[in-house]
Amino acid sequence: MSSAARRPRPGRPRHIPEIDSNLSAREQILDVCARLFTQYGYAATSTRDIAVAVGIRQASLYYHFAGKPGILEELLARTVRPTLDQLDRIEAVAEEHGAASALYALVMIDTGTLAAAPHNCGRLPSFPDVCSLEEAKPYRLIHRDLVIAYERIGARVAGLEVNGILLEHLVSVVVRFRDAGDPILDTTRHAVAASALRHCGATADEIKIAAAVAWVELLVEE
Numbered sequence: 001m002s003s004a005a006r007r008p009r010p011g012r013p014r015h016i017p018e019i020d021s022n023l024s025a026r027e028q029i030l031d032v033c034a035r036l037f038t039q040y041g042y043a044a045t046s047t048r049d050i051a052v053a054v055g056i057r058q059a060s061l062y063y064h065f066a067g068k069p070g071i072l073e074e075l076l077a078r079t080v081r082p083t084l085d086q087l088d089r090i091e092a093v094a095e096e097h098g099a100a101s102a103l104y105a106l107v108m109i110d111t112g113t114l115a116a117a118p119h120n121c122g123r124l125p126s127f128p129d130v131c132s133l134e135e136a137k138p139y140r141l142i143h144r145d146l147v148i149a150y151e152r153i154g155a156r157v158a159g160l161e162v163n164g165i166l167l168e169h170l171v172s173v174v175v176r177f178r179d180a181g182d183p184i185l186d187t188t189r190h191a192v193a194a195s196a197l198r199h200c201g202a203t204a205d206e207i208k209i210a211a212a213v214a215w216v217e218l219l220v221e222e
Contacts, residue, residue, distance in 0.1 A: 026064045029054055030078075033071045034119040042072060043129040069135035072124070076139035079122045080146055083110045086218070087149055093217050099156030100202050100210035105218045106153060107171055107193035110146070114174040115184035122175040157200040167196050 023031060032053045036045045047068060051058040065071050086109050094102035114122045124130050125139060151164030170192055174184055182188075190211065197207045 025056070029061065029064055030071065030074060031118050033068075034075055034117075034121040037072070037075070037127075037130075038119050038121055038123055041129050042068070042124070042127060042133075069133075072130065072133070073135050073138055075118075075121045076124060076130075076136060077142065079114060079117050079125070080139065080142050082113045082116075084142060084145060084149075089218060090149075090153070093214065094153060094156065097213045097217065098210070099153050100197060100200075100206050101213040101217070103150075103153045103157050103197060103200065104193045104207070104210040105214035106149065107167075107196045108189050108214065108219055110168075110171045111174045111184070111189040111192055114171065115178070115189070120175060120178040122172070123179060154196070154200045157197065157202055159201070162200055167199065170196050170199070 029050065033045070033050055036049060036053060040049075045068070047061055048058050050068075050071075051061050054061075065074075083106070087106075090102050090106050090109070093105055125136065125143070130136055147164040147168050149164075150167040151162060154162035154164065154167055173192060174189070177184060177188065193211070194207050197210060202210065
């Protein structure tokens with residue numbers, strides 16, 4: 001028998017009640033890892049733990065990911081990448097309708113990204129066993145791109161330099177709300193966006209107009 005014939009095929013996860021069977025095998029692994037990493041920590045979770053929780057052989061895990069670092073990198077990216085993917089559209093709103101509407105849209109999209117992150121994995125970048133890792137470097141780079149976007153758009157609203165890290169920290173309140181078990185409603189996200197605009201000097205009327213424009217131009221498809 002040839003080595004190709006003996007080579008095992010990637011295992012399909014067995015049905016486990018905690019896992020959404022509608023997800024692909026790769027997505028099931030990511031979902032389980034988001035739960036395990038946030039609940040027990042990245043360093044404390046082994047590939048065996050992951051395989052058992054997903055319901056596949058440990059060897060089958062490597063058909064989908066090279067190892068834990070690749071899984072972590074993907075989970076971290078999912079807390080930022082969906083927002084950055086919308087940045088060109090957000091910038092276009094700034095050019096056509098003004099920076100206040102663009103900043104409102106950026107915050108609403110960013111809070112939506114964090115609200116949708118599986119098992120509140122937006123917490124992971126703050127974990128001591130994650131933040132200093134080499135595999136977290138790609139996340140740090142794209143997160144910096146997000147902070148720069150806040151600085152650029154916020155400065156256009158304020159007419160002077162603003163602290164992008166502070167604006168991004170306003171958005172990260174979503175992570176703390178989820179950690180406390182609070183639902184992330186559109187009204188919650190609006191309150192965060194309004195706070196960001198007020199920090200940049202926007203008036204109540206400007207915030208109201210910015211919200212209306214952002215919903216029509218970018219957010220109605222959510």
